[in-house]
Amino acid sequence: MPYSDRIESAPGIPGMQGCRRIPGGIATFKNSSNEVAQVSTITVGTAAVNTAYNVLVDGQTVTYQSTATDTATGIRDGLIAEINLASLGVRATATGAGTFTLTGYPGVAFSAVITGGGTGYAIAPTATAAQSSPIGFGLAVVRATTDKEDVARIPTANTQQFLGVTLHSQKAQYYGGGASYDNTEPMPVIQMGSIWVPVEGTMTVNSKVYVRFQASGSNTLLGGFTATAGTGVVELSGARCITGGTGLAEIFLTGSEKFVVA
Structure with missing residues (x-):
């Protein structure tokens, strides 16, 4: 035809x-x-003072430097602010005391790793990106x-x-x-x-x-x-x-x- x-x-x-x-x-x-958006959950763990908490999204790094009086919730809020300000293609949202999620665009996968931080600083997949x-x-x-x-x-x-x-x-x-x-x-x-x-x-x-x-x-x-x-x-x-x-x-x-x- x-x-x-x-x-x-x-x-x-x-x-x-x-x-x-x-x-x-x-x-x-x-x-x-x-379509399903990828979601990863980050746990701050035990607050480590005067410490760099790093999050790498698709190879781009953001850092929050904890203060001498920071709590896990304060570190969480600092990381969320830095991530959302950096426009990395993910949205950081608080989910609990010392925990937050990274959510990508529907159907689009991203890589996310963490470095630095203190005891219990961790990241885990919550949902995998999927297309229609x-x-x-x-x-x-x-x-x-x-x-x-x-x-x-x-x-x-x-x-x-x-x-x-x-x-x-x-x-x-x-x-x-x-x-x-x-x-x-x-x-x-x-x-x-x-x-x-x-x-x-x-x-x-x-x-x-x-x-x-x-x-x-x-x-x-x-x-x-x-x-x-x-x-x-x-x-x-x-x-x-x-x-x-x-x-x-x-x-x-x-x-x-x-x-x-x-």
Whole structure:
């Protein structure tokens, strides 16, 4: 398929817009729902007076020199002030007497080590940075109660809010089966109109539409569609199939679709 900056109607390709288009029926969301920020916890330990406490973040060093009357909490506060002033790409936050955390940007890992200090001065990982998994074309996306308004994710529960179906982006010159929206990438999502989607088995014209939110046996494509009720799927009320097929079908959305929990 030659490259184009338009999204053409193309049966046989998941995520391509269908024959029925509605102006204003496309919204944009971001694939960042599963990002996790790295967190490291630093413990001051026993306060060592007149001592250098060092923290190295991605090779950059900040130092707090304790005074003759410093306590563990005072040293903690001094380190927090120095770290936040240095703009190291992490945020230092007090968590207890003599303890604080370093929190990075979501999905971005950082290295952090300590030197100097006194007895018990330590650092330990609390959370590992993680990025959102890629989201393919022609899949249902939803919003969880913890998500921001501009974020969409693949469904993992039948209680999540249906947002629409991801459109083919044509970001590559030729379509590849593994093409997807990567971490933090904006995703055009159709909310009104027709779109080609991957289906389990066969879907017929005017059949009900169900969305898979949980794997069951060989059916593992979350966000995919089916015409059959069963384990791990939820009815998408308001949606209907307008071009039947096996493995691929064209469905129509009105913009009022929602999950119906039996």
